[in-house]
Amino acid sequence: MSVDNSSSTRLRLQPQAEDYLIAKLAALAICIHVIESALPSPLPGVKPGLANVITIAVFFLYGLRAAIWVAMLRVVVGSLVVGSFLTPTFMLSLAGTLCSLLVLMLLSPLRNWGLGPLGGSVLAAMAHITGQFLLAYWLILPHEGLFVLYPPLLALSLVFGVITGLISYQLLKKTTH
Amino acid sequence: MAVSLLDKFIVVFALMLVVLAFSSWRGDSGIAMTFEIRNGSDATAFPLAQDQVISISGALGESEIEVRDGQVRFLRSPCTNQFCTLAGWLKKAGDMAVCLPNGVSLRLVGGRQYDSINF
Numbered sequence: 001m002s003v004d005n006s007s008s009t010r011l012r013l014q015p016q017a018e019d020y021l022i023a024k025l026a027a028l029a030i031c032i033h034v035i036e037s038a039l040p041s042p043l044p045g046v047k048p049g050l051a052n053v054i055t056i057a058v059f060f061l062y063g064l065r066a067a068i069w070v071a072m073l074r075v076v077v078g079s080l081v082v083g084s085f086l087t088p089t090f091m092l093s094l095a096g097t098l099c100s101l102l103v104l105m106l107l108s109p110l111r112n113w114g115l116g117p118l119g120g121s122v123l124a125a126m127a128h129i130t131g132q133f134l135l136a137y138w139l140i141l142p143h144e145g146l147f148v149l150y151p152p153l154l155a156l157s158l159v160f161g162v163i164t165g166l167i168s169y170q171l172l173k174k175t176t177h
Numbered sequence: 178m179a180v181s182l183l184d185k186f187i188v189v190f191a192l193m194l195v196v197l198a199f200s201s202w203r204g205d206s207g208i209a210m211t212f213e214i215r216n217g218s219d220a221t222a223f224p225l226a227q228d229q230v231i232s233i234s235g236a237l238g239e240s241e242i243e244v245r246d247g248q249v250r251f252l253r254s255p256c257t258n259q260f261c262t263l264a265g266w267l268k269k270a271g272d273m274a275v276c277l278p279n280g281v282s283l284r285l286v287g288g289r290q291y292d293s294i295n296f
Contacts, residue, residue, distance in 0.1 A: 114181035151199040
């Protein structure tokens with residue numbers, strides 16, 4: 001029995017330029033995420049989500065695929081750094097991120113119609129909180145009373161979506177000149 | 178890339194979604210059919226359909242409760258602060274007004290009532 005170990009059959013994975021780009025952007029998003037999670041918030045679990053500035057900027061600069069990579073890396077690695085990987089918090093974060101990415105995917109064609117960081121950020125933020133509520137209802141608190149919290153948190157997500165959208169817009173203005 | 182017209186439409190649309198969320202999920206959309214007057218430990222139910230003025234005697238005197246157009250309110254009460262009368266018309270299931278000094282409370286009954294949420 002002979003084993004062929006010739007180097008022509010060995011697979012080599014070389015990081016492409018795109019990989020480095022995604023890694024740098026994801027690292028930036030993760031840093032913002034970790035720093036923001038250290039800041040106190042008046043409502044438990046409610047954060048402005050400033051790392052989404054990066055996700056939205058990536059979506060408009062580099063497209064949906066890049067945005068998905070950056071967002072998912074941020075959620076997973078961010079939770080590893082903070083120590084919440086696979087906790088209910090992580091599940092909520094993941095559900096929210098998946099929903100907001102789904103909305104971005106659905107909104108993709110609208111970029112040709114003038115969709116900008118503000119609009120994308122607002123709808124992604126509202127999708128995020130909606131996804132979190134759906135997961136919470138399904139797995140954590142299957143009681144309709146949960147949704148009493150939804151309208152005020154949805155309103156808050158609109159406000160934060162506008163804020164991160166405007167920051168993203170300023171960021172894009174400065175980087176595309 | 179600019180704050181385009183579409184973006185502004187989206188923000189307005191999002192605001193409408195938030196308003197919609199508030200109007201459909203605000204508590205429980207219970208239609209109240211009866212209301213309950215508690216006087217100390219006695220609780221009596223009354224229909225909302227019948228317009229009337231009910232007099233309840235409490236610790237300080239008589240509280241008058243008015244029923245009109247499917248709504249209830251404290252019309253008059255012998256208390257000093259008048260928080261009960263200032264509460265105004267009770268309309269939705271679960272709405273409540275209380276006159277603590279006189280020991281009289283009003284509550285609209287109907288829909289689903291959440292006392293607390295437990296696991």
